[in-house]
Amino acid sequence: MLKIAVCVKQVPKNQIGIDENTGNIIREDGLNCMNIYDYAAVETALRIKEQTEAEVDIFTMGRMDSRGVLQEALALGADEGILISDSKYAGSDVLATSYILSRGIMKKGDYHLIICGKQTTDGDTAQVSGAIASQLNWNYLPWIHEIAEVTEKEITACMLMDFEKIEVTAIYPCVISVEPSIYTVRIPTLMNTLKSRKKNITVYGQSELSLPEHAIGQKGAPTRVAGIKNLTCKAVPAIRDLTAAEIVRLICEEAECPLESRGGYE
Amino acid sequence: MNKVILVYLQLNDGIINPVGFELIGKAYELSRVKGHRICAVLIGNKNDTVKDQLKGQPVHQLFYIETKLLYNVKEYAGYLGEVCRELEPDIFLLGATKEGRSLAPYVAAQLSTGLTADCTELKLDEDGKLRQIRPAFGESVLADIKTRTLPQMATVRPGMMERFAEGPAIPTEICYIDKTGSEKETMVKVVSVSRIEKVKDVDITKQDVLVILGAGISSREDASVLERWAQSLSGTFACSRKLVERGWYGISRQVGLSGNAVNAKLIITIGVSGSVQFQAGIKKVKNIIAINHDEAAPIMQIAKIPIVQDLNTVIEKIKEWEDERDDGMVRG
Numbered sequence: 001m002l003k004i005a006v007c008v009k010q011v012p013k014n015q016i017g018i019d020e021n022t023g024n025i026i027r028e029d030g031l032n033c034m035n036i037y038d039y040a041a042v043e044t045a046l047r048i049k050e051q052t053e054a055e056v057d058i059f060t061m062g063r064m065d066s067r068g069v070l071q072e073a074l075a076l077g078a079d080e081g082i083l084i085s086d087s088k089y090a091g092s093d094v095l096a097t098s099y100i101l102s103r104g105i106m107k108k109g110d111y112h113l114i115i116c117g118k119q120t121t122d123g124d125t126a127q128v129s130g131a132i133a134s135q136l137n138w139n140y141l142p143w144i145h146e147i148a149e150v151t152e153k154e155i156t157a158c159m160l161m162d163f164e165k166i167e168v169t170a171i172y173p174c175v176i177s178v179e180p181s182i183y184t185v186r187i188p189t190l191m192n193t194l195k196s197r198k199k200n201i202t203v204y205g206q207s208e209l210s211l212p213e214h215a216i217g218q219k220g221a222p223t224r225v226a227g228i229k230n231l232t233c234k235a236v237p238a239i240r241d242l243t244a245a246e247i248v249r250l251i252c253e254e255a256e257c258p259l260e261s262r263g264g265y266e
Numbered sequence: 267m268n269k270v271i272l273v274y275l276q277l278n279d280g281i282i283n284p285v286g287f288e289l290i291g292k293a294y295e296l297s298r299v300k301g302h303r304i305c306a307v308l309i310g311n312k313n314d315t316v317k318d319q320l321k322g323q324p325v326h327q328l329f330y331i332e333t334k335l336l337y338n339v340k341e342y343a344g345y346l347g348e349v350c351r352e353l354e355p356d357i358f359l360l361g362a363t364k365e366g367r368s369l370a371p372y373v374a375a376q377l378s379t380g381l382t383a384d385c386t387e388l389k390l391d392e393d394g395k396l397r398q399i400r401p402a403f404g405e406s407v408l409a410d411i412k413t414r415t416l417p418q419m420a421t422v423r424p425g426m427m428e429r430f431a432e433g434p435a436i437p438t439e440i441c442y443i444d445k446t447g448s449e450k451e452t453m454v455k456v457v458s459v460s461r462i463e464k465v466k467d468v469d470i471t472k473q474d475v476l477v478i479l480g481a482g483i484s485s486r487e488d489a490s491v492l493e494r495w496a497q498s499l500s501g502t503f504a505c506s507r508k509l510v511e512r513g514w515y516g517i518s519r520q521v522g523l524s525g526n527a528v529n530a531k532l533i534i535t536i537g538v539s540g541s542v543q544f545q546a547g548i549k550k551v552k553n554i555i556a557i558n559h560d561e562a563a564p565i566m567q568i569a570k571i572p573i574v575q576d577l578n579t580v581i582e583k584i585k586e587w588e589d590e591r592d593d594g595m596v597r598g
């Protein structure tokens with residue numbers, strides 16, 4: 001049976017801001033959700049599961065409260081959740097994260113396929129899937145926007161590159177990252193939600209993974225943020241007192257579209 | 267320590283991708299601080315025009331990896347890793363194209379080094395360390411990132427760096443590395459390749475001015491007034507997903523996560539709330555004028571000019587003007 005691992009991430013639900021005075025990152029309301037690009041990854045795995053016999057396990061690395069995104073994926077139809085969490089993993093960058101995730105996946109089982117979303121809405125690097133493939137020395141198919149066929153031995157899928165679409169057949173094991181346009185994502189059914197309550201969530205920490213300390217968390221992260229500069233200050237005060245004519249005119253000016261040649265608006 | 271800045275030149279149909287020249291331009295600027303040598307690496311079929319394309323560029327050495335393999339991340343990353351181990355560059359830059367952004371993390375993890383995505387500026391600090399500047403958190407802040415391992419790797423957003431303009435000509439030494447034959451071993455076989463056809467009726471990602479219509483617009487007729495108006499502003503119109511769902515427009519007009527990411531200089535949103543998914547499509551836009559009667563809508567928080575107004579009054583005004591103009595034309 002095909003074994004599929006899907007990597008998902010919990011991200012702040014609303015736009016993150018920056019405290020102008022302290023320069024600290026503020027998570028406005030403390031609300032979290034699953035990274036929207038990851039729904040496509042979960043959906044892809046579930047579609048494969050519907051076609052062939054497959055087991056779909058969801059992996060996430062993050063704080064203990066990331067359990068919620070695993071539960072959400074289980075309610076959509078995934079089989080098991082694995083939460084990789086340890087205070088020693090905090091401060092990991094792409095390299096350390098991909099290392100920890102790949103070790104966690106290896107510990108859980110022999111997977112044929114790892115599916116990741118294209119990028120996250122908070123980190124926005126689109127680098128973790130490729131780094132995981134590299135850590136495992138697996139083949140890597142990025143930017144997948146269509147899957148033609150999945151068999152027990154190989155996957156045939158189409159990469160959306162800069163100028164061309166390249167359809168390839170890759171023998172397992174293999175990591176793919178999927179475009180959000182690949183499928184329309186489902187919403188959990190009541191039945192699946194009820195069933196998901198009985199599904200298992202495994203937690204891996206340092207005591208299970210025993211990873212070398214120099215490769216994890218801040219010590220394992222070769223990149224460091226040296227400074228942060230605010231770009232957009234606070235929201236601009238809204239303009240309330242413009243007439244429709246003034247608005248139209250303002251827009252013409254901003255678009256550098258001379259009013260005279262348009263015959264005037266007033 | 268070898269003082270080398272290495273840049274990756276992406277080859278598409280035998281042509282060096284423009285971002286490659288931008289990387290060379292930036293590498294040249296950086297090289298003047300500490301006297302780095304500039305080397306380049308490219309992968310593809312042997313092609314004699316590459317030499318001409320690089321004429322006059324300040325590249326000391328070009329590593330030309332010959333292969334018949336079409337884009338194959340694992341193999342390509344393996345070749346680049348080999349070049350890096352041999353050359354031990356201080357800095358390795360790639361374009362933040364789809365090719366560069368998928369190749370770079372594979373190479374970086376192989377070399378156990380750090381990587382910064384999609385940089386918009388690069389500098390050397392007093393210690394000769396590369397400072398990698400990139401927008402973060404939905405482009406609301408600029409993060410300044412340092413890497414403590416070598417090579418310091420970054421992908422660079424296309425269109426952000428200046429090409430090399432003028433300077434002393436440097437003869438480029440080309441070192442061919444023969445990897446033909448490796449295509450037999452790869453576990454990834456190409457089935458087919460097709461150019462991405464722009465079958466779209468219009469490419470909204472290439473427009474400078476966009477009028478973006480949202481669900482706040484209640485009638486199809488009002489929408490067509492705005493469609494025409496967009497044209498008179500030398501732009502075109504686009505929409506949020508809700509209007510695609512209403513069946514008013516096709517996906518090629520949709521802005522956002524599951525639509526298109528646009529690069530306009532100016533967008534005017536009308537009756538768009540600015541959901542997270544919508545915002546994913548306008549990250550690169552600096553000038554946003556938003557018309558919405560709800561001051562608290564998310565789009566109003568990020569707009570440069572947030573205008574609180576009933577959009578119907580604006581549409582009325584545009585209609586009036588259209589009528590006047592048409593009258594004028596009849597009379598004239």
Ligand SMILES: Cc1cc2nc3c(=O)[nH]c(=O)nc-3n(C[C@H](O)[C@H](O)[C@H](O)COP(=O)(O)OP(=O)(O)OC[C@H]3O[C@@H](n4cnc5c(N)ncnc54)[C@H](O)[C@@H]3O)c2cc1C
Binds near residue numbers: 039506509539547577
């Ligand atoms: C996986 C996924 C992907 C998605 N991808 C996209 C995507 O790519 N693009 C996208 O756009 N959405 C996408 N969405 C949908 C998104 O969540 C929002 O539903 C959508 O963007 C809302 O569109 P809207 O702003 O036009 O409508 P609404 O959110 O309904 O906003 C309408 C706005 O019009 C204003 N308004 C109403 N009447 C007036 C008036 N008379 N005068 C002035 N203002 C008025 C209201 O105040 C409101 O702010 C996606 C959702 C999911 C789950």
